[in-house]
Amino acid sequence: MKRILQYFCITKVEEMNRVLVAWGIQIPNFAYDLSIPEGLNQLSDTNSSSFLLPLHVIEVAMAYFIEYSRCKEVSLIAVFQNLNSSALLDYYLHNLLGHIKLLMSWGLYCCSYLLMALNQSYDLFFIFIFNLSLLFTLLPFSFSQTVADAPSPAADTCNGIFLSYAYTSGTKLKPTDPKHQPYRFESVLTVLNNGDEKLKSWRAFVGFKNDEYLVSASNAVLADGTSLPANVGNGTVFAGYPMTDLKTAVETAGDLNQIQVQVKLLGTQFGVAAPSVPLPETIHLANDGFLCPKPSLRGKSEMQVCCTKDPQFKTNVTVEDEFLPRQSGDLTIMYDVTRTYDSNYWAQVTISNHNPLGRLDNWKLSFDWMRDEFIYTMKGAYPYVVDSSDCIFGPQGQHYRDLDFGNVLNCERRPTIIDLPLTKANDTTMGMIPKCCRNGTILPPTMDPSKSSSVFQMQVFKMPPDLNRSELSPPQNWKINGTLNPNYKCGPPVRVSPSQFPDPSGLPSNTTVVASWQVVCNITRPKNASPKCCVSFSAYFNESVVPCPTCACGCPRNSANTCRANATAVLVPPEALLVPFENRTAITRAWADLKHFTVPNPMPCGDNCGVSINWHLYSDFSRGWSARITIFNWDETAFPDWFAAVQLNKATPGFQKMYSFNGTALELNGVNNTIFMQGLPGLNYIVAETDAANPQKDPRVPGKQQTVISFTKKTTPSINIAAGDGFPSKVFFNGEECALPSMLPTNSGNRKGATTVISILIAVLVFMLVQQ
Incomplete structure (x- = not known):
């Protein structure tokens, strides 16, 4: 009889084992291993991406614990001693509702086996009391704990790029205005690569519709180059930063840190009060070559969509290509790192006009440093504001104590660069750069191809933890404009194959730069912009x-x-x-x-x-x-x-x-x-x-x-x-x-004049006839 009961026990545990394996938790055969399965230990490993598991997986795992201990006739206390239980408790504290649900389900398991497993009654009673103590003493801490969530269960059925937008919280803001009431909103945009190819330079569109004003976004920037905070009420495209590419589960063994990105959004929306939820109109992947159906709702606060590759889309990019190909646009900006050192590097910026009717006069170029970089010196262009005070009173001054900041050109987080006049073209200190110093004029190629680009160089100092030669990060949120010229919208920098330039010594060879990024800008007309x-x-x-x-x-x-x-x-x-x-x-x-x-x-x-x-x-x-x-x-x-x-x-x-x-x-x-x-x-x-x-x-x-x-x-x-x-x-x-x-x-008016003449002629003719 005991063997029969043990057989059914083993069968039940093995069934749970298969379920957990299907969910990505690798468990060894318990019949030959009396230790705690390493797959379940992943639940308590805070350094593992598998720690971020959905609650239904945790529930099955807890049931596995109880069945495992009963079938093996070992103490559940011994089971817990083999687990990193303190870290496991941290997981419970990160999700209040999930914690309550988990503790209740685990308590039911304990009660159900309380009468059947008399030899483990002490252990089960301990677990029951342990859960109650967690429920009443540890739950308050969950309000101050945050952690990235694992993919939704719907992501398991997606064999492409899975996107979700989840509204997490919101509160009413001042001032009170019944017609246009502002509300704070917090939400999470998730992009997960479940496909078989790396997703390079991911972009996701969120169709905001409630006059949203976005204050911050983690792990992403606005693809049109707009700096936050910004109005996004007509929808916006997010681009990945600093992680621009999402690898596949195959090449990372399912590491969520490499195949998934979560963008935490904070902003203000207008008019949508609780219990209504301010979800966007739609979400979809903005990369070329993907088909995205209409998103589906999961409950009232989450929107999901699975985008798959378009079989009709043709591209010249192969899977083996390390970089994306260069794109075409009305205007392109190349950011080429020509020399690199541990603490600084030299970058060459090339602005090229490709539109036959595009032009820039007195151009001004601006961008955002994302990692506290600053400009030490420049050739071929100059900062609109020369100021090193932000460095002296900032972290740069604390790190570079021996650096003379009197020679630093600019320490602004968002500097503005202007071109030099023609008189500086042959200046040995500020000029001597081909295609520089044209007084900010970039002509269309149809007018003069030799004057359709502008070039300058700058020396950029980096900050910890990027103090090594290979840590290179281009600035983001590029914007360029002129005095009486079209309006340009610029995308994020995209890593491309390193540029090559003719050897400066005159030898018939090319010199390859260290790294290259391309920014593509296109002419747009803002909705309320006035012509010039x-x-x-x-x-x-x-x-x-x-x-x-x-x-x-x-x-x-x-x-x-x-x-x-x-x-x-x-x-x-x-x-x-x-x-x-x-x-x-x-x-x-x-x-x-x-x-x-x-x-x-x-x-x-x-x-x-x-x-x-x-x-x-x-x-x-x-x-x-x-x-x-x-x-x-x-x-x-x-x-x-x-x-x-x-x-x-x-x-x-x-x-x-x-x-x-x-x-x-x-x-x-x-x-x-x-x-x-x-x-x-x-x-x-x-x-x-x-x-x-x-x-x-x-x-x-x-x-x-x-x-x-x-x-x-x-x-x-x-x-x-x-x-x-x-x-x-x-x-x-x-x-x-x-x-x-x-x-x-x-x-x-011409017809009126002709009619008048004809009328006069007729009148004269009639008069002459009458006289006769």
Whole structure:
């Protein structure tokens, strides 16, 4: 009878054994080993990633303890003596609800065997009392303990990239506002690689929808280069930092520290009060080549999705590649480490423009040091602020006690770098770097490939614990902008294969750098951003000019009392375009009285643009037509090496020539609809606005460039110039897209004049007939 009972006991334990093995806990055959299985000891090993096990695994493991001791006829106290039980208790304290659930289930196990195992009644009674003592004495500590959670049970069925977003807590914040109440939120974003390939440079999209304001995020940065805190209410993409790649379970033996990342988010959301949970609209992997279905909910506070590889996606990356390939973009920044030492390294930064209409003037480059680095010296560029006080009064000053911080250029966590003037190009201390010192100007490659990039070098000092040659970490959150240029959004640095440069000695060989990272930036237009230039339309068949839109480049907040920001701009005579807007009031009113136009009171606000462009339809014949473009500079800054571009959707194939500019038809994205123009040699400079000859009497005079453009209708026979085909759909100046009027000139005025002439002729003819 005893053997039969022992057989059933062994069968039950072996069944639990198989379950635990299926969950990743390796347990030796207990029939040949009276010691505690090493797999269960993983539960109490705080240095092991297996310590982070889900509660259902812990419950089965506890049942295994009791069955194991009963079948082996050994004391449960002896079992506990072989375990690192203090560390195991730490696990219980990390999860209050899970602790209660675990203790209750374990207590039930003890009670169920209390009557059956009389020879172990003392041991079981000890366990029962032990659990009660934990419940009433140790639980309060769980409120101050935190630990990373193991993957959700749903992750076990995912053979791709598993993502989860779990809301953990939130509280009401001040001020009290029933219409827009702020609440603190804390949540955890988990990305787990359950696939068979390493996930390089992981990115995850979280579709926030409650006007969230993110304050901090661990183990990640915002992929668009925005520094925290930041508004993320329209959703945002997170990129891994410092762990950018997630290895596979195969190559790490399931080490969660290498295959999983947890991003702890802290921020403010608006309008979602308890018991509702402010979950995002969606979550998905943002890396190319993956398919993500609609996320599913796990309870009310967690969202999960499993993303798998897209079988239709084609890539030139092989599994064996150590680095990702270089990506294309409107503008790229290379961060190449050329020399490295224990405490510092030299980095070369190369800014390259690849967009045919992109440009930077007086560029400013900024980024975030993430590990207390500081800039000691530079060549080819300079910090916008030279200041070492943050180092002197910070940890850098404590570590580098013998360093002369009077020679340190910048210790800001987020420095801003500017280009040097042309006069410093051959300076032995600050210059002598190829492609440096261009006064912050980076031209498009279509204009001058030799001036489409800028280079500088800097010496960076590191801080503990990174004091060795191989510990290299690029700065994050890159941002670059210019004075009158497009807006760029930059991604995070991505490790790529080391760059190669021609040997400086002149030998026919290449020198490879130590390490390289690539930052890709693309031109974007923020939702509420104002343009920096505008366009007016006019034509030969209408005496009035359609001016730039009201507040095209923004309006001051205090303009409501002096002008109307939401009123449509009033038509003006051509001569009004030659004077500043503040001097047009009398001309505009007189023209409105003459033409019987309605003028609002107060009048519409001006366009407030530093650059305005007039497109005038000059002529229209059966075989061809012409236009005149005039560029006005109302700013105090001149524009050397300027360029402009117009998109004519139907008329570009008929472009013939420009008479005062260099003009070229461009094919962008496979469409031949853009005309690129720049000044002729010696005429590629638009001066700033200047005083008139008599400043006391006459208004200021803008800088101006003008040309006539001729077109043929041979290649575009069906074109209708007056109906709109002769007006551009987009206009660019120095890469910035300009605001266009909302209406076109009409030829009704011309028809009215013709009708009037005909009426007069008819009247004269009738009069003559009557006289006869």
